[in-house]
Amino acid sequence: MKRVVFGCSGSESIECAIKIMRSYWDNRGLNKKKKIISFTESYHGTYYGGISAGGLERSCHDNIGPCLPEMQFINGSFQAHMCARCSFDCLNEVEELINREKELIAGIIIEPILASKGGIIPCTGFLRNLVRICKENDILVTMDEVATGFYRTGSDFYFRALEVSPDIVCLSKGINSGYLPLAATVVSERIVLGFTRSGQLLQHGSTQGGNLLACASMIASLEQYNQLSGEFIQKAPLFKSILNDALVGLDAVEYVYCAGFMFGIALVNKANDFDFSDILEIRKRLLYKGVIVYYSEIGLTLMPILTMEIEEWKKAVRVIADELCAWTKSNGAR
Ligand SMILES: Cc1ncc(COP(=O)(O)O)c(C=O)c1O
Structure with a gap:
């Protein structure tokens, strides 16, 4: 280029x-x-x-x-x-x-x-x-x-x-x-x-x-990327396995997508027809519990900051898994 x-x-x-x-x-x-x-x-x-x-x-x-x-x-x-x-x-x-x-x-x-x-x-x-x-x-x-x-x-x-x-x-x-x-x-x-x-x-x-200020922030970020790239490359598969271990197999989860630090959780409650308002509600509940997630028409999207520690990721994933289990329990008979 x-x-x-x-x-x-x-x-x-x-x-x-x-x-x-x-x-x-x-x-x-x-x-x-x-x-x-x-x-x-x-x-x-x-x-x-x-x-x-x-x-x-x-x-x-x-x-x-x-x-x-x-x-x-x-x-x-x-x-x-x-x-x-x-x-x-x-x-x-x-x-x-x-x-x-x-x-x-x-x-x-x-x-x-x-x-x-x-x-x-x-x-x-x-x-x-x-x-x-x-x-x-x-x-x-x-x-x-x-x-x-x-x-x-x-x-x-x-x-x-x-x-x-x-x-x-x-x-x-x-x-x-x-x-x-x-x-x-x-x-x-x-x-x-x-x-x-x-x-x-x-x-x-x-x-x-x-502008100079934005470019200074870019240069600072690029320096961090250069220093931490090895760590990112090592950490991505760990993040994936932590998420998969916690979520795959849950009733509310249809499948989990992953590309590096970009994750999609497809939510389908086969028995209850998960719909878009459910996804928004789960997102809101997670927000109250301190985990910010994005959403799509098929589920939740996670884009953790790349410098997140493994322990922080585990904690966030646990909150998500618990919320999805609680959701299935309370909506199972809907
Ligand atoms: C793939 C893609 N292209 C373009 C944009 C637009 O970027 P911005 O929100 O900075 O205008 C986004 C933002 O989410 C995006 O994900």
């Missing part, structure tokens, strides 16, 4: 990535390449670019539309364990789309783990081949690593674990652990050359983007 455009939020970084992908082709005279592909189940923030590319909660946009035109959604929730014998049939849909419309498609935005959908982890083979097909067909690849970047998934960036080379990477959150508003849209040499050769400037910049 060659250059960074600083901004103030993950949403701004997505906005910037969409502008880069569209203008890259426009600068080369290919002004029909405007379409942006993304996953039906993805979340890309709250600006118009992000809500237009975000597949989740599209129904909530009715009163704020119209969103950006030329957005195309594909299914991204193919999970390795869902295919009995993988033949990558899951790529048929996108291959057809790309063959049909590559002259119109500027790029794809990939949320590599569908965190807002509950931590769904798409099959790595699917993601790798998706990137390959896009690259072979002149479709720029943006990885939205706003949530997954900076060791959240156990490795520094998820695209590195996937062994793919995106053209653009969107970063925020972990860049400074959220202490100050900061985002980075990081671009490859290909993008830089596209702009410099055409003599065009990127039409993006925000007054506070890359």
